[in-house]
Amino acid sequence: MKIFEALRQDHEKQRLLLKILAETSGNTAARREYYQELKTQLESHAIAEERHFYSHLLEKDATVDLTRHGIAEHHEIDELLAKLDDTDMSSPAWLRHLKTLQEKVEHHLADEEQEFFQVAGNVLNDRQKTKLADEYQKEMKQELDDEKLTA
Template identity: 85%
Template sequence: MKIFEALRQDHEKQRLLLKILAETSGDTAARREYYQELKDQLESHAVAEERHFYSPLLKKDEAVDLTRHGIAEHHEIDELIEKLDETKMDSPGWLRHLKSLQEKVEHHLADEEQEFFQVAGRLLNDSQKSKLADAYQEEMAKELAPH
């Protein structure tokens, strides 16, 4: 597996969790469970992606701006998660914040998949793409393991 497939698999999980959450209402066990899973996915993904995708690409002039942009978007996503954490789940504001998070995450994933992956595909060789995928998946497993 190459790094792009590994990242896309997690992107699909994130999209699905956001879609499911957007259809929930109130402070329910299901909403809390899906939200915790989404938070875990997003936070783990950002750590693993920055270490095993962005970091190697920061060394390449052609990818510096895209890498910095991706890291900045991770920070914006973290801030939206903080807003959600500070808002009561059964308030109308929670769903508004979730919609903002959904828009930001979907924009970020589209940027990566439609632009960044193409640039990275030219800058990394096949061996690097496979090694980065292995390292990324290992990091994700470690990040998502119960503490």
């Protein structure tokens, strides 16, 4: 597996969780469960992606600006998650914040998949793409396992 496939698999999970959450209404128990899963996925993904994809692309002139932009968007997503954490889940404001998060995440994923991956594909060789995928997936597993231990 190449890094782009590994990242896309997690992007699909994130899109699905966002879609499910956006369709929730008064059922805060289900909302809480799906939100915790989404938050864990987003946070773990950002850590693993920055360590095992972005860090290698900061070294390349062709990808440094796209990499910095991606890291900045991860920070914006973190801030939106904090805003959701601070808002009562049964409040209409919570769903508004979630929709803002959904727009930001979907924009970020589209940026990566439609532009960043193509440029990165030109600066990484096949061996690097496979190695980065292995490292990314190992980190994701570790992050998710750590989250289960602290939950």
